[in-house]
Amino acid sequence: MSIRGPQALASLEEAMRDIRREEDELSKRVSRAAERASKIREHEAELFRQLARLRLEPAVQSELDGRISAAEARARDTLKAHSKDVSKAEKAISALDASRAELTDKRASAIALLEEQQAQLKALTTAQAGKLAADPVYAAKRAETEELDRIAEQSLRKTEQAETDREEKGRPYREDPLFMYLWDAGYGTSTYKASNLIRYLDGLVANLIGFAKARPNYAMLNEIPLRLREHAERQEANVSAAEAELAALEVAAVDAAGGKPLRQAIALGQQSIETLDAEIARLEDERDAAAEALQILAEGKDPAFEGAAAELAAALGREDIQTLLAEARQTRTGQDDTLVAQIDEARARLREEEEESREQRERLKTLAARRRELEDIQWEFKKQRFDDPGSSFKEDRLVGDLLNDFLRGGISAASYWDQWRKSQNWAPGSEWGAGYKSTRSSQRSNTSSPWAPSGGGFQWPDSSFGGTGSRKGKSKGGMSGGFGGGWGGGSSGGGFSRPRTGSSGSRKQGGFKTGGGF
Numbered sequence: 001m002s003i004r005g006p007q008a009l010a011s012l013e014e015a016m017r018d019i020r021r022e023e024d025e026l027s028k029r030v031s032r033a034a035e036r037a038s039k040i041r042e043h044e045a046e047l048f049r050q051l052a053r054l055r056l057e058p059a060v061q062s063e064l065d066g067r068i069s070a071a072e073a074r075a076r077d078t079l080k081a082h083s084k085d086v087s088k089a090e091k092a093i094s095a096l097d098a099s100r101a102e103l104t105d106k107r108a109s110a111i112a113l114l115e116e117q118q119a120q121l122k123a124l125t126t127a128q129a130g131k132l133a134a135d136p137v138y139a140a141k142r143a144e145t146e147e148l149d150r151i152a153e154q155s156l157r158k159t160e161q162a163e164t165d166r167e168e169k170g171r172p173y174r175e176d177p178l179f180m181y182l183w184d185a186g187y188g189t190s191t192y193k194a195s196n197l198i199r200y201l202d203g204l205v206a207n208l209i210g211f212a213k214a215r216p217n218y219a220m221l222n223e224i225p226l227r228l229r230e231h232a233e234r235q236e237a238n239v240s241a242a243e244a245e246l247a248a249l250e251v252a253a254v255d256a257a258g259g260k261p262l263r264q265a266i267a268l269g270q271q272s273i274e275t276l277d278a279e280i281a282r283l284e285d286e287r288d289a290a291a292e293a294l295q296i297l298a299e300g301k302d303p304a305f306e307g308a309a310a311e312l313a314a315a316l317g318r319e320d321i322q323t324l325l326a327e328a329r330q331t332r333t334g335q336d337d338t339l340v341a342q343i344d345e346a347r348a349r350l351r352e353e354e355e356e357s358r359e360q361r362e363r364l365k366t367l368a369a370r371r372r373e374l375e376d377i378q379w380e381f382k383k384q385r386f387d388d389p390g391s392s393f394k395e396d397r398l399v400g401d402l403l404n405d406f407l408r409g410g411i412s413a414a415s416y417w418d419q420w421r422k423s424q425n426w427a428p429g430s431e432w433g434a435g436y437k438s439t440r441s442s443q444r445s446n447t448s449s450p451w452a453p454s455g456g457g458f459q460w461p462d463s464s465f466g467g468t469g470s471r472k473g474k475s476k477g478g479m480s481g482g483f484g485g486g487w488g489g490g491s492s493g494g495g496f497s498r499p500r501t502g503s504s505g506s507r508k509q510g511g512f513k514t515g516g517g518f
Helices: 005-055 058-127 129-133 136-169 177-185 196-209 211-256 260-298 303-316 319-330 334-383 401-407 413-423
Strands: 391-393 424-426
Touching: 005 058, 005 260, 005 334, 005 391, 005 401, 058 129, 058 211, 058 260, 129 136, 129 211, 136 211, 177 196, 177 211, 196 211, 211 260, 260 334, 334 413, 401 413, 413 424
Parallel strands: none
Antiparallel strands: 391 424
């Protein structure tokens, strides 16, 4: 069962919301754990004060109590400020999430409007098919373009064959060290420079290996592909120019039938979506930075909180405090035993809090990495216009089992994205980015019609917006981009091309080291 582009992107967005929700919950847990640890230390300090009142002389007791109380007071004041900072950071992230959700809704509305406009334009262009096919000017230009395209295809094949010959037939020359020594030295040419003795010795070597006969053969092997490549590129330029002229005739025919306002509206819609995508990416980067700042606060790693906690821990870890505890353990009084048990219990709870917090912090790092990778995938998804209504995916597991595998760390982001690319296809006649169909494509083998066999309308090339394509990037597939094609463009290959700003830097690595489900 296939899934359409808009629904696929909606599924990715839902997964993104789940990640952010769990990330926010974990940040709160980690933050509360740091605060609980601080309060446990305060409670431990109070227990030591009580123990000191039972076992120490008043003067010693007063000195110890003052030292502990001072560290405790600073920790308490810092904890209050820390709680305010955490609350402020959480509110900032919530505001960013709300802004991003609003932009995402606007983008969905813009996509829906664009779909309506494209359907209207498609109907209009289909209605003009017969008229344009009967136009002798257009028919002549189309025949000329297809002939140029055929010539360019032949030139490219000859060039590729010559380059293959250069690699295969030139290998024996390149593997001969004596030949390559003379070749690199320019022996037998005007560039050769050497002393009389070296010239004499090189001449002996040249005669020995038959260099005079072999050099022109090797030179020809290298020269022919270069000349053929230049010729193929000139043919490419001819095809691009002819395609641009053909597209201009197609655009003019549709405009004459009232299509210009629709084209302009679609162009404005595409620009609007580009702007929204850029703004969404900016908010995601801001949220990334805010989440990183919150994580530092939640873990208690901000200097003030960390310093106050360390000061209180140091005060409770002094030698005289440990001696007091050791002596209390050796006695059998009821009050001593009760306080010692409470101190041991507090320290056990502190270890449990720290262990649980450590696991949560690791999970939080994993979630942050996963969120960034899913943002990268969404960026590529939009950039390649996979969310267009004319786009679909034959593998519905992409939003089911495979998505869960990715979320759990079972497959890398790069592998998951590659599955999307392999599964994607365009509805006939609605290829956003398919562009003008080259005569090399079987879809344009019927030269009697300017339309795709599906009746879907013109295959608009980049030139309808003033751009041209390259046959190197579209052999058999037409030009990339194109009228009715999306916003952004190009494939990122196996990696991700999402721009990143701020302290997060560039993130192009796939995969996760830890798992965990949703």
